[in-house]
Amino acid sequence: MGSYFLESEIAFDADGRLIDAGYHDADTKAFEPRDLRGVFGTFATGVTVVSAMSVSGEVSGATANSFTSVSLDPPLVLVCFARDSRTLSAMRNSGRFAIQILAKGQEDVAWHFAGRPMTDGAPVLSGETERGVPCLEDALCVV
Incomplete structure (x- = not known):
């Protein structure tokens, strides 16, 4: 190269x-x-999973390494999704989402939510934020 x-x-x-x-x-x-x-690919970045629940109750999550903090006051973030993303649709419809910052060693979780499902022990969005948004219980941090 x-x-x-x-x-x-x-x-x-x-x-x-x-x-x-x-x-x-x-x-x-x-x-x-x-x-x-x-x-x-040489640019170091963190990896997140963004989760949301549609108004009909469908839970979805997507891996995003395109997460950027834009402002602290007011709190604003930038996350990029494909236009046909189910998670993006759920975020738009419900107006709520959670960002899970993944820890070292959670590569399999990142790949799972990026569309390469794990065959054994698949991660589940079984936790819940204070606002009722499904989230990973074992993420490094949930925002």
């Missing part, structure tokens, strides 16, 4: 409004998805 450098072309109008923010790599060579995944 080679080294890649991105150059940015950003243009503003006379009033300071952004009018163009195109990006291209320095060699005008497209990134190979496999190489890009390898590069992005």
Whole structure:
């Protein structure tokens, strides 16, 4: 895997409004998805499971390493999901969710909620937050 450098072309109008923010790599060579995944995979990040319950009572959870604290006051977080995510749908419908920060050694839990179900001892969202949102009982922290 080679080294890649991105150059940015950003243009503003006379009033300071952004009018163009195109990006291209320095060699005008497209990134190979496999190489890009390898590069992005070197960025250390925590792993969370986001859980929610739909208004009809269906419990769902999804692994997310795209969790970012945005603000403490008011408390805001950013989590990214696929548009067709059941967990996202449950969050939108109920307005409630829980974020479980996983501990070292919970890789199997992360993979389970990422769509690679465990065959034995599958984790269950059997705990409950103060607001009644299903959660993992053995997570490092539940928010």
